[in-house]
Amino acid sequence: MTYKVFIDGRHGTTGLKIDERLSGRDEIEILTIPEDKRKDPAVKAEFVNSADVVFLCLPDAASKESVSLLAPGNTRTRFLDASTAHRTNPDWVYGLPELNPGQRERVKNAQKVAVPGCHASGFIMLMHPLVAAGIVPADYPASTYSITGYSGGGKEMIASYEEAGELGDNMKSPRFYALGLAHKHLPEMQTLTGLANKPLFTPIVGNFAQGMVVAVPLLPRLLKQKVSAADIQRFFAEYYAGETFIKVMPSDPAPMLDNGFLPATTCNDTNRAEIFAFGHEDQILVAARFDNLGKGASGAAIQCMNIMLGLDETAGLAV
Numbered sequence: 502m503t504y505k506v507f508i509d510g511r512h513g514t515t516g517l518k519i520d521e522r523l524s525g526r527d528e529i530e531i532l533t534i535p536e537d538k539r540k541d542p543a544v545k546a547e548f549v550n551s552a553d554v555v556f557l558c559l560p561d562a563a564s565k566e567s568v569s570l571l572a573p574g575n576t577r578t579r580f581l582d583a584s585t586a587h588r589t590n591p592d593w594v595y596g597l598p599e600l601n602p603g604q605r606e607r608v609k610n611a612q613k614v615a616v617p618g619c620h621a622s623g624f625i626m627l628m629h630p631l632v633a634a635g636i637v638p639a640d641y642p643a644s645t646y647s648i649t650g651y652s653g654g655g656k657e658m659i660a661s662y663e664e665a666g667e668l669g670d671n672m673k674s675p676r677f678y679a680l681g682l683a684h685k686h687l688p689e690m691q692t693l694t695g696l697a698n699k700p701l702f703t704p705i706v707g708n709f710a711q712g713m714v715v716a717v718p719l720l721p722r723l724l725k726q727k728v729s730a731a732d733i734q735r736f737f738a739e740y741y742a743g744e745t746f747i748k749v750m751p752s753d754p755a756p757m758l759d760n761g762f763l764p765a766t767t768c769n770d771t772n773r774a775e776i777f778a779f780g781h782e783d784q785i786l787v788a789a790r791f792d793n794l795g796k797g798a799s800g801a802a803i804q805c806m807n808i809m810l811g812l813d814e815t816a817g818l819a820v
C-alpha cells in the first residue's frame with residue numbers, strides 16, 4: 502500500500518526535513534505542487550484533497566487557510582500541523598504519543614494532529630507526568646528555560662547566523678529572547694501540563710544550528726511530597742518504561758555529562774529525547790535534551806504519521 506503525502510511548505514526548514522526523512526520510503530509517494538502555484542489556494546485544494554496525509558509546515562495563518570481547503574465530507578485526508586495554530590484546539594489531537602497511556606491511540610485515530618512546539622515538547626515531557634501524579638501541585642509557580650540552536654527560528658534566523666559573514670560578539674554569544682514573557686508555546690505548556698498558571702519561560706538561542714535542552718527547577722519544599730532527585734528519576738523511569746524515543750538517564754548523571762557539562766547537541770539527527778533529574782533533597786533540576794528539528798519538530802511529525810497510518814512507529818527515525 503502506498504500513501505500519498507503532500508508537504509505544504511516543503512521548502513521551509515521543517516518541510517525540508519520532513520521531505521528528507523520521507524524520501525526513499527517505499528510506502529510513501531510525495532505529491533509535488535508546481536513551485537509557482539504553491540501559495541495558490543485553488544491549486545492547493547486539489548493537493549490537499551487528493552492526499553492521504555498533509556503536513557503543514559507553514560506560518561500559522563497559512564496553516565489555517567490550508568485546513569479550510571478540506572472539502573466537505575472528506576474524512577480521508579489527515580493533517581499533521583507543525584505550526585502553533587491548532588495546538589490547544591480541542592478538535593485537534595496533541596501529537597505527543599508518550600504524553601499519557603491513551604495518547605498514542607488518540608493520535609492513531611485522529612484526522613487532525615498538532616505537532617508540539619519544540620520548547621513545549623521538553624517542558625510537557627517533564628511536567629505533565631509530575632502534575633498528573635500529584636508530585637507537582639497544579640498551582641506550582643513553575644519556571645523553565647531552554648537553550649536552542651538557531652534552526653528553531655526558521656529560514657530567517659538561519660540566514661541571520663549563516664549568511665551574515667563574520668558574526669559580531671552579540672551574535673556569537675547565547676541570547677535570551679521572548680523577553681516580553683509571552684512566548685507562543687506558553688498556551689500549550691499550560692494546557693498540556695494542567696498547571697493553573699503559565700510558567701515563567703525564558704528561551705535562549707545559541708550560535709549552533711540544532712539541538713535543545715529544556716530545564717525546569719523544582720523546589721522540594723514547594724512540592725506536595727518530600728522527594729529527591731533520585732525519586733524523580735525513578736518516577737520518570739517507570740512512567741516512560743517501554744517508550745522507544747524517551748530515554749530516562751540514570752540517577753547518577755555525572756558519567757553522562759561531558760566533563761560536567763550538558764551539551765545541547767548530543768541527540769542531533771535522532772528522534773530521541775533524554776530525561777535527566779539532577780540535584781539533591783533541597784533542590785532539583787529536571788531537564789530534557791533532544792534535537793529541536795527531531796523530536797522537537799519533523800521527527801515528532803513523522804512518528805505521529807507512522808502511528809496514524811498503522812506503520813512501524815520508528816520507521817525512518819533514528820533512536
Ligand SMILES: NC(=O)C1=CN([C@@H]2O[C@H](COP(=O)(O)OP(=O)(O)OC[C@H]3O[C@@H](n4cnc5c(N)ncnc54)[C@H](OP(=O)(O)O)[C@@H]3O)[C@@H](O)[C@H]2O)C=CC1
Binds near residue numbers: 512513541561
Ligand atoms: N524551525 C523549527 O524548528 C520549527 C518550526 N515549526 C513551525 O513550523 C512552521 C514552519 O516553520 P519553519 O519551517 O521554521 O519556517 P520557514 O520560514 O523555514 O519556512 C516556512 C515555509 O512556508 C512557506 N510558505 C509561507 N506561506 C505559504 C503559503 N501560503 N503556502 C505555501 N507555502 C508557504 C515559505 O515560503 P516563502 O519563504 O517563499 O514564503 C517557507 O518555505 C511554523 O509554523 C513554525 O512555527 C515547528 C517546529 C519547529
Ligand SMILES: CC(=O)N[C@@H](CCC(=O)OP(=O)(O)O)C(=O)O
Binds near residue numbers: 584685797798
Ligand atoms: C530559536 C527560535 O526562535 N525558536 C522558535 C521555536 C520554533 C518552534 O519550534 O516553535 P514552533 O514549533 O511553535 O514553531 C521560538 O522560540 O519561537
